Amino acid sequence: MQIFFPKEEAHEIRATILPEVAKKFIDLGIDVSIETGLGESVFISDELYAAAGAKISTDRNASFSSADVVCKLNKPNKDEIQFLKKDSIHISFLDPFNEKDLVSDLASAEISSISMELVPRITRAQKMDALSSQANLAGYSAVIESSRTLSKSFPMMMTAAGTISPARVFVVGVGVAGLQAIATAKRLGARVEAFDTRPVVEEQVKSLGAKFVKIDIGDTEETDQGYAKELTSEQIKMQQEGMKKVCSQSDVIITTAQVFGRPAPRIITQDMVEAMQPGSVIVDMAVSTGGNVEGSKNDEYVFHEGVTIIGMSNLPGEVAKDASQVFGSNLYNMIEEFWDKENKVINFDLEDEILSGCVITHKGNIVNESAK
Numbered sequence: 001m002q003i004f005f006p007k008e009e010a011h012e013i014r015a016t017i018l019p020e021v022a023k024k025f026i027d028l029g030i031d032v033s034i035e036t037g038l039g040e041s042v043f044i045s046d047e048l049y050a051a052a053g054a055k056i057s058t059d060r061n062a063s064f065s066s067a068d069v070v071c072k073l074n075k076p077n078k079d080e081i082q083f084l085k086k087d088s089i090h091i092s093f094l095d096p097f098n099e100k101d102l103v104s105d106l107a108s109a110e111i112s113s114i115s116m117e118l119v120p121r122i123t124r125a126q127k128m129d130a131l132s133s134q135a136n137l138a139g140y141s142a143v144i145e146s147s148r149t150l151s152k153s154f155p156m157m158m159t160a161a162g163t164i165s166p167a168r169v170f171v172v173g174v175g176v177a178g179l180q181a182i183a184t185a186k187r188l189g190a191r192v193e194a195f196d197t198r199p200v201v202e203e204q205v206k207s208l209g210a211k212f213v214k215i216d217i218g219d220t221e222e223t224d225q226g227y228a229k230e231l232t233s234e235q236i237k238m239q240q241e242g243m244k245k246v247c248s249q250s251d252v253i254i255t256t257a258q259v260f261g262r263p264a265p266r267i268i269t270q271d272m273v274e275a276m277q278p279g280s281v282i283v284d285m286a287v288s289t290g291g292n293v294e295g296s297k298n299d300e301y302v303f304h305e306g307v308t309i310i311g312m313s314n315l316p317g318e319v320a321k322d323a324s325q326v327f328g329s330n331l332y333n334m335i336e337e338f339w340d341k342e343n344k345v346i347n348f349d350l351e352d353e354i355l356s357g358c359v360i361t362h363k364g365n366i367v368n369e370s371a372k
């Protein structure tokens, strides 16, 4: 069996796989080939992949055509689908709910496509959960980026010249990214507050030494996968009212609020931004799914009445080497889970809970219930 790791588009800093993980695939008895230059952006040469046992491909389309499995970070480019081998497997962040045409093209080309976003959140699949592995690093990067932009220090400092107060950081949405943002801001010495609509989060916030902001917004629910359910517009208004004071007192706000499969909720309004002190910073981590903050723009720093709103869509890419390492491991763990050692093939069992959750197209059909 042959796996091909093509180079990502030019804007992507992360690589799909690092040499150590390539070696683990090879140890399973799989032929690994990588496109030349795959690791350039994370300072890893072709020679290091070759030393791990990978073949270096200089003909991307030929490698697409011969591979049994193609792994990418980002969804396939529409034009490359024509080169993929019939019945081959394509694994990536496919974004299937927003990429209907791409999904039907993959089905027509008889590709078995797997969406990394849809790996179910069950214990057995945690090691394959790339949403979490990337969100964790994104939470870290969001805090580092905000600290670079803020014109004050995060920790309190008691000096002969006087006391510098700690930065006040407010984290809105405490899933994987939010928890890491809290932990990172605490490590840097900030005074941290946080809010989430899921009440179970309060204990987790407190265990990190941060304060949970209590806002009564009535009943809220979470799905069996742990995702928040969408709030009503009245609940959003109650949330905004409850957050106004904390927002106006914060030096940094980091928003991570997401509702799976839906646009991100708009939580921070323009008047809430304007109530912040000039020089304050907001990082909108939901910018690429619609944004939590009024006025945030994808991949831009927006300056509004002295407040900087950061809308970076690829925060894991700020720590690209680590992001590449954990993404590659997620891929390895997935393939290893279904690897049939004797016959050296992937046991593509659609009855399995993990595969039935994340396989989108198979044998010419869209097989995933949510994608359908």
Ligand code: NAD
Binding pocket: 120, 121, 122, 123, 125, 126, 129, 131, 132, 135, 172, 173, 174, 175, 176, 177, 178, 195, 196, 197, 198, 225, 226, 227, 228, 231, 239, 256, 257, 258, 259, 260, 265, 267
């Ligand atoms: P996510 O990226 O979907 O959302 C981020 C956070 O935003 C969530 O905590 C959500 O509750 C919150 N949110 C939604 N609307 C909001 C609003 N209006 N205001 C404030 N916050 C709002 O979430 P995630 O990071 O993917 O994690 C969701 C949960 O799933 C977490 O508790 C996480 O620990 C859990 N999880 C479980 C597994 C597993 O394998 N069991 C794996 C990963 C995550």
